[in-house]
Amino acid sequence: MDIDGGGTLPFVDEHVIRIDASRALVWAALRNHVESSLNLGDRHPLVWILGTEPRSGFAVNAAVPSEFMRLIGRHRLSRYSLTFVLSGTPKGPTLLRAQSCAAFPGLFGRIYRLAVIGTGSHQLATRHILRAIERKTRRLDLREVARAAKLLSEELDDADTS
Template sequence: MERLPYIDEHSTVIDANRERAWKAVLRVLCKDLDDPATVPGGFVLAAAEEPTRLALHGRHWFSEYELIFLLDDQGSGRTLVRAQSSAKFPGPHGKIYRALVVGTGGHRLVMRRMMRQIAAAA
């Protein structure tokens, strides 16, 4: 798969070990906590490497995108959770879509909310 252009990264340190943080990521993102493939509509599971990496991929007419969660042990029962977003927005419709999603700050707001939900779920 071709590497998509980087959009941004959001991170938070969670007061939980990596296994609990992994479960928190799945609790927020998946319909079934025991099945990482039950990701939200618009995404498919690209990789699930418990408890360190969850990669989601998606595409539609205006963009191709990926969202990768990386969980890094910080010691003392704490975990750094990072969410990396990448996407390409081909053609004139893609350019408009990028302006609406990324340019307005909507993507940033959604990602920050998601990271707060993951921290609370842990």
């Protein structure tokens, strides 16, 4: 889906969060978040009010594992992209950046921009996404620790019975 006719969308803002985990773990949490978020049902009111394309509001446009993921979308009042950039050492900590770009064509687009960007609701939503990814990273990290502890326990049990 070419949302801007091959041009570039105007920069809106960037938000950053530091996550005390490896880039691989943050990437896994990001992928998990995006996959679960892209399952917006056809009955969701935003789908028919705004005419989102794709229906979920976003589609993955480009991705390089553990480095970046670009989501794009459009609706009646805007064309937009949200790019997540991961940086830091491979073992962590990881800086996760969310860069937003968007065009709001026409009078209604400008009014929509004022309602979404001007009120700060976009900032709150973007920060919410980053914190959700951070929480998912911690849960994945805890699962990895639990899995490793279980394997170690099994190995110790096997060693005791040998």
